[in-house]
Amino acid sequence: MIVVLKKEASKAKQDQLIDWLKGMGLGIHISVGEYQTVLGLIGDTSKVDMDLIGSLDIVDSVKRVTDTFKCVNRQFHPDDTVVNVGDVKIGGGNFAMIAGPCSVESEEQIVGIAKAVKEAGANLLRGGAFKPRTSPYDFQGLKAEGLELLRIARKETGLPIVTEIMSVSDLPLFEDVDVLQVGARNMQNFDLLKELGHIGKPILLKRGLANTLKELLMSAEYIMASGNEQVILCERGIRTYSDYMRNTLDLSAVPMLHELSHLPVIVDPSHATGIARMVPPMALSAAACGADGLIIEVHNDPIHALCDGAQSLKPEEYAGLVKKVNAVRAAVM
Amino acid sequence: MIVVLKKEASKAKQDQLIDWLKGMGLGIHISVGEYQTVLGLIGDTSKVDMDLIGSLDIVDSVKRVTDTFKCVNRQFHPDDTVVNVGDVKIGGGNFAMIAGPCSVESEEQIVGIAKAVKEAGANLLRGGAFKPRTSPYDFQGLKAEGLELLRIARKETGLPIVTEIMSVSDLPLFEDVDVLQVGARNMQNFDLLKELGHIGKPILLKRGLANTLKELLMSAEYIMASGNEQVILCERGIRTYSDYMRNTLDLSAVPMLHELSHLPVIVDPSHATGIARMVPPMALSAAACGADGLIIEVHNDPIHALCDGAQSLKPEEYAGLVKKVNAVRAAVM
């Protein structure tokens, strides 16, 4: 149930209403927007008297929400959520340019790429230290050492770091990471999601291989219901019968997620297509339909990359793409 | 097999080579580009002596093509194909803005919409006279009468008309139609494709519900192998497990089809999403990744449209979209 308060409602009267609702055993999700304050009532609202609440002088309107989404729901929170990562803002008109290698391989590699992507226009650095691989015999990442190298790259460039967490037991290692990424394969690892709800850091939640938008939002709901409201959604391609591309990038997810939810939505054209020369056109398409950011693989030596080299741009290609992305964003504003 | 001729090769020597190759029982597909002329050899090339041909003074290079695509293959025809519809050009930097109602319903409706979309910036008029419907009990279109109304609308506005043909036996009715559309359900109606290879009009070939890019190109190959080179490919969304959208618009098909083939590629965001408010962002995305045109449903009274009203834009919405599409095209050029 949603209670929209009048703009002129006094703080005292608001608190009184909130206390009274809490006394009924309800959780209250408060969203203070520029033009209105919205209370989202979470829990069993079947005994709440809508007419009574609607008749209060500080209340503008009351409506029942039948959707299963609560915290992620734009109806509860009409304004765009803006996630803050240090000085970088994501969402609400702020665009994230996240770039870096698939895997962290060495200090020289990650620092070199970090400098190059910063120069090219990136405002966050990505790099995998823990790598989910289909085969147990494939390179699984440098793990703790990889995280340490990311920290060095951050120190050298000032770029906040984004990297994937695969397991609750690794959480202590991620204390100093700026944005924790949940990969596609873990989108419904509910145990991990709940735990990430208890930390105070932004979470980049990737859509699973074949998950629906409802399932993606429900996984974000797991994180938010546990207390962490800084969630960034990420479309990264879904599994179909595609013949030339690794996955099918579902860009219509961007405007639809924006309609359903207030959370920022970014796009990963590198994993979606798996082909470096398809990354620029898909990145431009993502910017055109309103994405709040792009996460793109960039490598200084794609041919020798330990993983996913075929989908990595070179730094100079990335620099050219950043300029075009900005031009498209300007064109659709 | 592809034979690339030197720029300075004389016409006489070229003809001599072509005659000689034809004498070996091969079909020759000649593509004259600005910088080079390419001969595509079709048929059993196993006995052709590559070294001999490569040693001729007018030949720049010879290569064997193992791809199954021939006429549609960009390797055979490096320059973009430009399809001409009256004064309108499609492909090679020329953009088609095709708009109109799902179904032709009445003279007043189609003429009114035609005027409105022309005013808004469309350069071709679409409208269904023969409608493929899942149920035999649903409205199947005005048929011959619908075609007559489209002709009236063309006369009133000058816009060339694009409309779907469902059956070989209806071909005589389409003599005066400018672009014949093959719908998704008929993409592998090979009988129809072969017949359309014998007419001298542009064909708009829609990708089937769950067809791969290879299958789409092979269907274009059916038309071209029968003699008609004016084929426009159209991505219109594929079937997945999508929960909020009718289909999943596969925009990565646009740059991939451009890489594989020289044919123009347009996008239908209306059928792909099935939701009017998702059409503008997806249209902008299509423009951003290099589509050669858009086919969009526009209706003056979407709520009362006989079919697919929910996905139709109003003329004023379309006018606003055309402006943004042009801005995006300028940004990515």
Next chain:
Amino acid sequence: MIVVLKKEASKAKQDQLIDWLKGMGLGIHISVGEYQTVLGLIGDTSKVDMDLIGSLDIVDSVKRVTDTFKCVNRQFHPDDTVVNVGDVKIGGGNFAMIAGPCSVESEEQIVGIAKAVKEAGANLLRGGAFKPRTSPYDFQGLKAEGLELLRIARKETGLPIVTEIMSVSDLPLFEDVDVLQVGARNMQNFDLLKELGHIGKPILLKRGLANTLKELLMSAEYIMASGNEQVILCERGIRTYSDYMRNTLDLSAVPMLHELSHLPVIVDPSHATGIARMVPPMALSAAACGADGLIIEVHNDPIHALCDGAQSLKPEEYAGLVKKVNAVRAAVM
């Protein structure tokens, strides 16, 4: 709307009711079962007074059907439809064993295989004369000559023949064919379906590549609404992201189609899997879940078959399979 008549209702009173309903502009679909007669009212039933009809002494019950299915609907026709092909019955407990090569290649081949599959237990002969092929450069079948060779094989063995029709214009050639098959790619070629509704022969309708059960039933509805009630449905695998198999055989379609419709349902494990050694287990599975028949590719020389050899059984393998299929059918009865 469905009107169930009492068992003892006199013919005269039934006719009176039917005439009265027809007088209201309704089509009447009459299904005479062993225990009851059911009238299916087709058309605009919004003005029909259910209470009035329900009160008639010959009427047992009246119910409104909101499903879009009419002729195919089991509610309209509670008993299984039995399709008769010469002496062979399909449906209602009668099992079709359809076997033969993918393509008819020569008289020696088709007659030889026909004799072998008859010996092995087949009761119908399949063989493609018109072949739908993704590429225009692949073997397209012997066409009219292939039909002639099938007739010879029928004469030699007595087996009725099943073969695919791809185009309305080929219909005259099929006059002497026993069962006309509509292939997966033509499942929504509505023009062809309507035309097949006007002939008096059984139609084997294959499910399209990525079509839902509703769409399959609606395509059967096209045939039946045009007057031909002898339709056999066929599950032949759907397109997914399967890695080892050509398609994914959706066997749950068998019991679900039986629940929704009275039409017989057969299964094609050869095209579904594309691998000969996967055909026997999938054939047994189809028999176990209640399929009304199997259509299986058998070739005397699979390695040299002109098309789809990799999925063909040898006659002796087929003979062994027939025995096991019969054992499974006995086990689940």
Next chain:
Amino acid sequence: MIVVLKKEASKAKQDQLIDWLKGMGLGIHISVGEYQTVLGLIGDTSKVDMDLIGSLDIVDSVKRVTDTFKCVNRQFHPDDTVVNVGDVKIGGGNFAMIAGPCSVESEEQIVGIAKAVKEAGANLLRGGAFKPRTSPYDFQGLKAEGLELLRIARKETGLPIVTEIMSVSDLPLFEDVDVLQVGARNMQNFDLLKELGHIGKPILLKRGLANTLKELLMSAEYIMASGNEQVILCERGIRTYSDYMRNTLDLSAVPMLHELSHLPVIVDPSHATGIARMVPPMALSAAACGADGLIIEVHNDPIHALCDGAQSLKPEEYAGLVKKVNAVRAAVM
């Protein structure tokens, strides 16, 4: 690389060869079958001299395996793996009948159902204590209390228990569980898989929502490479565009997995279809194509079940199904 030893090879010579291979830094996977012993060499075999090994008198043959599968690969282990759960055997001709409720709800419920399914012919009891749910607001299971109730039901009936583990951190609670299930959503939770490789209990590994067979086998490889060879694979339906069924049961996975791997393969028709009346036909189909077992939801009061009631059979329905499953198994042997 695979080394097949001659039947008469002495133990001493075998050990000598194995030591020598280990000395080259290779892992050796030894499979002792009735007719032959196979050594699977794991690691970098590029420097191994095949000719040298092939020339040894105890060696029958040597072949290079290019497949990425090692431990799961039938080439390394030609005989069927038989998993032992107490007195119950699964695989190699032994059939698991696993039955029970979706969720453990109370002692009365689980003990009552356990007794009923044992009476009906089940040899293992299933029941969820930890429930993965798309929404954080849905019932998540009785957790530790549920495990305790399962132990009580086991004590009362003697049936070994099968239940899902969702998190590494819950492992201590599962010490007394007989078979640990990994659910579809966790099939690529590699952290969990590795940990389950270190325990000495059978693991029931369900195929993920949209995972390929290769991915399923690779996830089994994660468990086996960590030391646990008791893995049971489970097909439970994949995500498609199915309109009447929750998922599409991919039964062709059963014979294909049997060809690729020596591990037992069971089928879950309850989650695949989501509809109780579709469970029996699909269970019979699974038995017909060679599945090594069935995991089926049975509830004494499906309408009031806390989760997935619509797909649960009643005990008496299950008893009838067990008889038919046995008849089908006898028919295909």
